[in-house]
Amino acid sequence: MNDQRQVLVRAESRHVVVSDTDGDAETLAYPGVTLTRVKAGIPDEGLWLPMGDRPSEVDDEALIDALRAAFLWRIGLP
Numbered sequence: 320m321n322d323q324r325q326v327l328v329r330a331e332s333r334h335v336v337v338s339d340t341d342g343d344a345e346t347l348a349y350p351g352v353t354l355t356r357v358k359a360g361i362p363d364e365g366l367w368l369p370m371g372d373r374p375s376e377v378d379d380e381a382l383i384d385a386l387r388a389a390f391l392w393r394i395g396l397p
Contacts (some may be wrong), residue, residue, distance in 0.1 A: 325357040326389040354389050
C-alpha cells in the first residue's frame with residue numbers, strides 16, 4: 320500500500336486579479352508551497368501554503384505540521 324502513495328512538494332505562486340473602482344486591474348502574485356497527496360497515480364488532495372519574504376513562526380509551524388501530516392499519510396499512518 321505504501322508504494323502507491325506519494326507526496327509531491329512544489330514551490331509555486333498563486334495569482335489574484337484585483338480591480339479598483341476605476342475598473343483597472345492589477346495581478347498580485349503570492350509565492351507558496353503546494354503539497355499534493357497522490358494515491359495510485361491519481362492526485363487525491365492538495366494544500367497550498369503561503370511562503371512570504373518574511374515568514375513568521377506561525378507560517379513555519381504550519382508548513383512543518385503540513386509536511387509531517389503528509390509524510391505520515393505516505394507511510395500509512397494517521
